[in-house]
Amino acid sequence: MLASLLLMSALALTGCGPKDADIEKNVATAISAYPGVSVAVKDGVATISGQVPDESTRASVEAAAKGVKGVKSVSNNLTVPPPPPPPPPVTINPDETLQSSANQVLAGFDNAKGVKATVKDGVVTLTGTIKRADLPGLMQKLNEIKPKKVENKLVIK
Known part of the structure; x- marks a missing residue:
C-alpha cells in the first residue's frame, strides 16, 4: 500500500509540471521580438526554427528559449544566411x-x-x-x- 501511495504521489508531481502547449506559448512570447522565428515543444524540448541575421541573434533567441520555465533543453535549428559577397573592385580608367x-x-x-x-x-x-x-x-x-x-x-x- 505504501508503494502504491508513493507511485501515485510521484505521478501526481510529474503531472503537475507545465504542459508542452503552455511551455510553447511562453517560449513564443519570449522570442516574439525575433520575427521569422518559430517554436515547437515536445516533452519539454523546445525546437526553434527560422532564419536570423547573425550568430549573435541566434544565440540570443536560444538563451531566451532556455530561460522559459519548463524548458528542459533547446534544439536550435535557426539558420544564418551567408554574408553578402564583397562589392566588385572599383575600376578607374587610365x-x-x-x-x-x-x-x-x-x-x-x-x-x-x-x-x-x-x-x-x-x-x-x-x-x-x-x-x-x-x-x-x-x-x-x-x-x-x-x-x-x-x-x-x-x-x-
Missing part, C-alpha cells in the same frame, strides 16, 4: 582614357561650353563657368566615365 572621355562628355553637353576638364592620377578637375541647373547632369555624365574623383572648381552662374 588618365588618357579619362581625358578623352571627359572631352567627349563636354563636347556633347551643350550647356558646358565654358567648361574645361583636365585629368591627373585619375582625378578629373573641372574649371570654367556653368549654370547651376546644368551642373548635376554634367557631374553624372563625368562620373559614368569612372574617374577616381571629379573635382569641381567651376564658377556657378
Whole structure:
C-alpha cells in the first residue's frame, strides 16, 4: 500500500509540471521580438526554427528559449544566411582614357561650353563657368566615365 501511495504521489508531481502547449506559448512570447522565428515543444524540448541575421541573434533567441520555465533543453535549428559577397573592385580608367572621355562628355553637353576638364592620377578637375541647373547632369555624365574623383572648381552662374 505504501508503494502504491508513493507511485501515485510521484505521478501526481510529474503531472503537475507545465504542459508542452503552455511551455510553447511562453517560449513564443519570449522570442516574439525575433520575427521569422518559430517554436515547437515536445516533452519539454523546445525546437526553434527560422532564419536570423547573425550568430549573435541566434544565440540570443536560444538563451531566451532556455530561460522559459519548463524548458528542459533547446534544439536550435535557426539558420544564418551567408554574408553578402564583397562589392566588385572599383575600376578607374587610365588618365588618357579619362581625358578623352571627359572631352567627349563636354563636347556633347551643350550647356558646358565654358567648361574645361583636365585629368591627373585619375582625378578629373573641372574649371570654367556653368549654370547651376546644368551642373548635376554634367557631374553624372563625368562620373559614368569612372574617374577616381571629379573635382569641381567651376564658377556657378
